[in-house]
Amino acid sequence: MKRQFIAFAVVTLLAAGLALSSEWFMSHDHWYAKEPEKDFALARLIADIRTSTSQYQDLKQAQADGYVQISGNVPLEGYNFRKAGNTQFDYHHPSTLLYAQREGRWQLVGLKYIASGVRPAKTPFQGIDWERSLAICRYADWQEFRSPSQEACPKVHPETKSAFTVWYPDTWVIRLWIWYPNPYGLFAGMNPLLAPFDDHMIPPDEAGSWETWKAHTEFSNFNHHFSGWLVLVMGMAMTGSALWGGQKSRYAHLWPMLTLGVALFILYRSDPEYWPFGPRTLTELLGDREAIEHKLSGIIVLAMGSVEWLRARRILSHWIWGMIFPWLAIMGGVTLLFHLHPISNFNYVGRTNSPHTTEGVTAILAGMTYLIGSLGIMKQRWWGLVPALFVILMGVQLIVYIE
Structure with a gap:
């Protein structure tokens, strides 16, 4: 027994x-990313966000409004353009715009909302979790290197020998793919349909180096x-x-x-x-x-x-x-x-x-x-x-x- x-x-x-x-x-x-609850309020909010960010389909307009390129072509995410000094959360003025570029043509594909410091207690989209983006060193040729502190960033990239430019600490992000279809979902962390836009210059999956x-x-x-x-x-x-x-x-x-x-x-x-x-x-x-x-x-x-x-x-x-x-x-x-x-x-x-x-x-x-x-x-x-x-x-x- x-x-x-x-x-x-x-x-x-x-x-x-x-x-x-x-x-x-x-x-x-x-x-x-989880799927959000399907309700009228969320649908109305996303429609309003599309309206307010539609002007940024023109990259020159985004640059005129203060969005500056801060990354190379991140695999399955695209180029990051961030607005300096944008520290307050605003649905209609996201911290970062995501672009794809092919044959000289730039296309707005998504938005990224960013929070610094500790993980926010609340989420701006019900049912959607904040995702941690690990601290990173960036270099003059847009290469990346993962590092928990600025002091630990190599002065030159270990593979390309490009000069160190800036270090970003851990942040919390939510991506919103309202300008390009994504089979993984509206709030997914990556978009496989961006694969044709990748130039294979930056290694994937937060590796930091090849x-x-x-x-x-x-x-x-x-x-x-x-x-x-x-x-x-x-x-x-x-x-x-x-x-x-x-x-x-x-x-x-x-x-x-x-x-x-x-x-x-x-x-x-x-x-x-x-x-x-x-x-x-x-x-x-x-x-x-x-x-x-x-x-x-x-x-x-x-x-x-x-x-x-x-x-x-x-x-x-x-x-x-x-x-x-x-x-x-x-x-x-x-x-x-x-x-x-x-x-x-x-x-x-x-x-x-x-x-x-x-x-x-x-x-x-x-x-x-x-x-x-x-x-x-x-x-x-x-x-x-x-x-x-x-x-x-x-x-x-x-x-x-x-x-």
Whole structure:
């Protein structure tokens, strides 16, 4: 009875974590921004903002009103033109105007409202959170370098050797894409449709230098490859279990333990920009759909491994527990089908999201074939090899993954 209670407590906690993660995933259905409440007041406000800022479709008018270029072409955001001395919040006079430029033609694409100091207690748009923009050093050629203080800014940019010009501290921003369509939402943190305007002069994703961007890419590749080797060995252990005794074999304990290892690795190592690797906090992570999906996948794999390990230990013996692994595998696969890396996939790699799509299909097939075996639809011993082979295929896909 005690063992059953412990098992029930573990599974309940995992289910609660999975439910909470799913709730965050569903509520953050656009990149780095929630969708606002649909009401007449918001619609009227946005219409008024469009009217008051329509004059700035002409860049010369914006410059005449005091907006000065302060950045280069930031990937998936555009050029920033800020009005000096504009410290008070004003819907109709935003702190910064965002422009795209192609073949000498400038186009107003969005607005950026900025607050300095501590995070504002209230938001000007109900349901929309302020997003932290990390402190940055800027240089004469518009290159950037992340630094928590002005004193730590290199006197010349480490790659381009351009002279240091200004340092901006941490700020809180809300972007409003009312002058260019954005599939990620009206208040999203980036706009993938600006990819054709990018000149690839500035590295993406707040990297600050191409060397840092390369390090971030290598970090991601290592995570995928190391996870792939763990999954590959896990699939081989599943194969041994299917061939030599199923739940009674010595391999029955091995592959669930490897599954737990994969889960803990994902939960710890994913998203280097967040704690414990980067400057962003766990609270900020909850506003980032990409990071939430990474943690959600870790929780799903943790639940799968925990249930299967408890089944191998004979603590969970009811047939219903055999349904957990396949259904969670299918859920994880569906998550992968819709998982995107907006910077790398849209802007720098020049490819669709095919790696995660194929991985998602593989996970779904692994779950479905495992489910067919668990339900007794296919009772042959060799059928146990089928989901194991899909797990091995998943491992290979992760090993050859390139960010």
